[in-house]
Amino acid sequence: MATIKDVAKLAGVGVGTVSRVLSGKGAVSARATDKVRSAIAELDFRPSHIGRALSARSLGTIGVFVPDFGGAYYGPILRVLDTELRKVDRHMVAVNGCGHGGPHEEALEGVDFLIQRQCDGILVFSHEISDAELGEFKRRQPNLAVVNREVPLLEEGCFFMDHRGGGRLAARALLEHGHRKLAVIAGPDRATDNRERLEGFYAELAEQGIARESVLHVTGDFSMPSGWQCAQQLLAMDKPFTGLFAANDEMALAAISCLQGVGLQVPGDISVVGYDDIDMAAYASPRLSTIHAPLPELVQGSLNWLLNRCYGMNLPVERSFELSLRMRDSVARLPC
Amino acid sequence: MATIKDVAKLAGVGVGTVSRVLSGKGAVSARATDKVRSAIAELDFRPSHIGRALSARSLGTIGVFVPDFGGAYYGPILRVLDTELRKVDRHMVAVNGCGHGGPHEEALEGVDFLIQRQCDGILVFSHEISDAELGEFKRRQPNLAVVNREVPLLEEGCFFMDHRGGGRLAARALLEHGHRKLAVIAGPDRATDNRERLEGFYAELAEQGIARESVLHVTGDFSMPSGWQCAQQLLAMDKPFTGLFAANDEMALAAISCLQGVGLQVPGDISVVGYDDIDMAAYASPRLSTIHAPLPELVQGSLNWLLNRCYGMNLPVERSFELSLRMRDSVARLPC
DNA sequence: CACAATTCAGAATGCGCTTTCAGGGCTAGG
């Protein structure tokens, strides 16, 4: 690979001049510019990103930690991130939890890896890392944002939405269609977003006169296999229910598959409400009614905040996000 | 951030010594080692990845281009890549097609970006880039692998599987259950993997006495929305069919959603076979019968080849991959 | 025509690390 020195030598100028025509900053005469340009073309010279990084003390990368690349949830997030970052000539280094140990160690390792690799800023999607650990990461890398989670220590650096309200919406969707015998497939307890949406769900239920104890409750881990298993557990309880709320769409979809597999109709026998509104919810069988979470907007907001911080940009940063019900075909009125 | 110089000064040694204790290469006395270690601890020193990269002339990154992070197809691929790369202390820079222009320009831009950023090697998932363009990329970055596509120019650098055989499997799955009136939802024509699986499908049909002209054929783009639309087009043709082959699972799933939406039963009225066996196929309603493509293994093979090339490693590189039928619940015997 | 004000270019420096080099101190063998 040709270096800036080779170009300078071939063009018969100094490296400073080459650097100046490259960056466009500083005055260079037309003659020198021409010579440099043709030397660049002749050598097929491309400035070394590493050299630039060393000089600028920045690689132009934003690190992103997500628990798992598989699954339908994080794909659209990565898409937003990559698209926006490349617009501003930066790029994303995305890692997911992997390696040894449980999800907690994996998350710690993942974020640590990103800090080591000197990302200019870091975006974290995780409920495995404790507030204190997050604080420690923040000390090492102040340009840190946490998405979809509220942590007081981080102040401005966290972006979240009103999952309690979302949970209420889900409850209302079921209630308004006459369902009173309900079941819930919850996400992992340590996930604050899961806890909040369940709080909202149960709060709404209580206000409408349905006791928490009367609803069947099983806990999954947001994955499809666990959604399937949860549905089986629910069935095994042998107490009839007509409305099911799953804490995310993937579990909802898998539960529906399980339910239909044993001959139950959705929404004929059981109405199902999901959460998140992942892309495929609209293309499931039946089309899934769910709470739409404006995740791309949330991501955009946190990314913009981070970019402003890292590079002194002045992007708009939105902090309020509306959840809404997307009523499709998996919820039906309970026949009286 | 403390630098190696600061450490050297505090420990009262030269930077060379510090570097030596850091890398473990070269002899250092116990006393010097101790002094350096405590200086490192005191300063909370972490070696700069950029400095290392400049010296080593390598950032330790493998670039990955995929057309789109959304969708269910690429998530598991990224997971394998990230996991394996971090095992060997490297990392992934993944980009997806984005920006202006059509998918062709986006792909070109994406790969170009990865080359500019000086990835040590590049993995390309794309059917948009022509063989010649790929050749040109290979000239600029010889450590280039193309996955799921056969391009003669690249010789060893491409990894693919027998999609013709896969297509035959799909045909047999339908044929063996008595289906003779068939429909196909194809993927984009420029995708060679799509063409191959259709060739196999139609070849098998021909051998079993079914003329190509007799099967309903519509073309999508591998996405769920297009699968839905294709199903509608099929319905609009108003010619009955009992077996449907979709060139990938996402279109199959969306088509099922559409079909069930208008009151058709799957597999009661129409049997559906997908292709790829994405994770969610086993959790759809009904559970989708599909051709299992060993994508993680394919990715692992190409990655190992690339790592061997980039870093002189000696990882095993598998080149032959078996497609197989995963018979689940979306295919049923045609009632006589 | 002399001198000041610009414009431009090449040399030099610095970024953080690895690696090479040369030399100092020590041990062991003759």
Place this chain on the structure above:
DNA sequence: CCTAGCCCTGAAAGCGCATTCTGAATTGTG
């Protein structure tokens, strides 16, 4: 006691670029 050989070490060079600095060339002004 001398020297060969080894171990250890700090200094220095180099990686590719941006940027600053200094001096030279050019232009403009009185």
